Structures are given as structure tokens and as C-alpha cells.
Amino acid sequence: MRVGCPKEIKNHEYRVGLTPGAVREYIAHGHEVIIETQAGSGIGADDGQYIAAGARIAETAQEVFEKSDMVVKVKEPQPTEWAQLREGQILYTYLHLAPDPEQTKGLLKSGVTAVAYETVTDDRGGLPLLAPMSEVAGRLAIQAGATALQKANGGRGVLLGGVPGVLPGKVAVVGGGVVGLHAARMAVGLGADVTILDRSLARLRQLDDLFSGRVHTRYSTIDALEEEVFAADLVIGAVLIPGAAAPKLVTRDMLTGMKKGAVIVDVAIDQGGCFETSHATTHSDPTYEVDGIVHYCVANMPGAVPVTSAHALNNATLHYGLALADRGLRAIAEDRHLRNGLNIHRGRVTNQPVAEALGYDVTHADAILNVA
């Protein structure tokens, strides 16, 4: 198969879909790889490294889209990109379709077969292609929140770790999955007073064990959520219902009960956000204020640390990327975890939560992947 990787064009997105190391693996499997010139510049990988790994360099993204049987990316395709996709081509990238009707329309119109990293599953009930970026974003959320809490940045002027004789800042982490765990790790490391809320008691038990009492865990009722959000200096939004739009857990009304200058980092913004007042921002203008509360809602947080993120992402995407390149649609038909990743196929929505969020009929992948 001919596998192509364009340069990412989302605001301040420096990751790349294929690292030179990943290219070498595709070449070893007998595939051709085309990389857009400078696609790896954000991680310090120049065209020479890609050529040494066996890739051919394309001068334009257009050439990559035109000539590839499978396009491997990081972020959801932007309008100029979805216009270049076509039927018979596989797109392998993050999509986050539930809160994004325009992109969904664009992909449906193109006829492309789109596998979304964030809905591929594993045997342990996890999301293995989302997890590494959730690790990065969870850890970054505390750095971003701590910075936003500084007075000159609009925050209330609290140092998360406090100092001897002054209490530390309070951090509430809403959703104790991968993002929540890694955010809590960083906040604990800084010496903050951390509470994790979740709707899964089993998960709260695990977290209690992991942190040996160093964090508080709380079952997330409306009461508990209100109490923790009102008391917090920093709130991290980290809930997920896979594929679906994030539930709006913190309403605009609740903001009035919060401390002025408190900070919200809504990591779940890529699925629409779990605060009613969240809207997506970019790395060039990451924060805004509503009712005295600073909001940080960057939808591609890991793009800020591309050297770490691109390698972590490629570690996770390589296995299924090779399966798709080796076996095409058959790989999707034969592996239920990859089938869970299929969101769009030849003009139909194949993921139930996406279909429900956007009002489409769902077509189950098994019914249309006729590859016998």
C-alpha cells in the first residue's frame, strides 16, 4: 500500500503522524511511504531522516493526498484537507466527530473510510490510541493551570504547592481516567491538595490505592461536584464517554459559586467540553474569562510538546497502522477493536455515539465491510 503523511496544519500543531522510526517499520512491511516536505520539522526530524528511513518526500500536501491509499495524520482533517480525501482511501487520525458536524459532513461527502484513533479499543476496556495523548494532556493540564493561576495571567494568584506556613492550592479533577490520573500525579508532585471525582467507584478504589491516601477521591454527585468546584483554585475537566459529546457537568450558574480568578482547564474540550461555558481555544490564544473564571480549552494540548507527544503517539498507532496497510479493509473487518475505531465509511456513519450526537442513522461496520 502507499501510505502518506502530510504536515499538520492546525494552529500550533507540531506533531507528525509518522516519525522516521515508524516509516522504517512500514517500509520493512513492504509499503511505500510519502511524506510532505518538512512534515517532521516540529519534532526535529528533517527530510533527510525520512529519506534515510525509506520515504519519498512530496513537495505539497496535495501530492500526498492524491497519491496515498492511506493517509496517516494526528489531528482531525481541516476543511482544505477533507476536500482532498476520496472514496477507497483510508484516513487514520484523531477525528472527535461528535461535537463537529461540519467535519462529519465533509468526511461523509468525501466517501473516505475514516478510522478515529480515539475510539479504537483494547481487551482491557481501554482506548489505547487515545491513552498516550491523555497522559500528555493530563500532565500538561497542571502546568497550564498553574501558569493561568498567576495574577498577571488573570488568575487568583495562588501557588499550587503553597509554602511552609501557607496552605497549598486546591485542585479538583473531574473524571479520574487517564487524563485525571496524570493530572493528579503532577498536582500531587507540586504539593497541591487534590480531589478526584468520578462516577466509577471501581476507578475511585483503584486511584485511592495508587495514591496511598495522597489524594481525596469523591463519587461525583451534583452536590459533591458543586462543593469541590466551589472550593477549588484549579478545576481539570477530564470526563469521557467514548465517541460521545462530553456531558456538561459544570453549568454557567455554578461559575458564580467559584472563587474569582479560579482556573478551569477543560481537557475534554476535544469532545465538546464538560463545562457549559467552554469553547475551543488555540495555543496562540489559549485562555478567556467568563464571570471571573479563567478558562483554558486548547483542543490539541499535546501539540505543545511535540517531541514527547509524536513519539508517544506513534508507539501506540503503529500496530494498527501496519495492520491497515497490510490488510486494508480486511483488517477492520477482522478485528473488533479496529472496527470500533471506524467512524465513517463510504458516506455512512458507523459509530453509534457519533451518530446519536449528530442525528445520523448508524450503519454497523459488520454490515458494510464486505471484504470476503
Ligand SMILES: NC(=O)C1=CN([C@@H]2O[C@H](COP(=O)(O)OP(=O)(O)OC[C@H]3O[C@@H](n4cnc5c(N)ncnc54)[C@H](O)[C@@H]3O)[C@@H](O)[C@H]2O)C=CC1
Ligand atoms: N484537549 C486535548 O488536547 C486532549 C483531550 N483529551 C480528552 O480528554 C478526555 C478524557 O480522556 P481520558 O482520560 O483518556 O478518558 P478515560 O476514558 O480514561 O477517562 C474518563 C473518565 O471519566 C469518567 N466519567 C464519565 N462520565 C463521568 C461523569 N458524569 N462524572 C464523573 N466522571 C465521569 C469515567 O468513569 C472515566 O474514569 C477525552 O475527551 C479525551 O479526548 C485527551 C488528550 C488530549
Ligand SMILES: CC(=O)C(=O)O
Ligand atoms: C487527543 C487529542 O485531541 C490530541 O492529542 O490532540
Ligand SMILES: [Mg+2]
Ligand atoms: Mg480536536
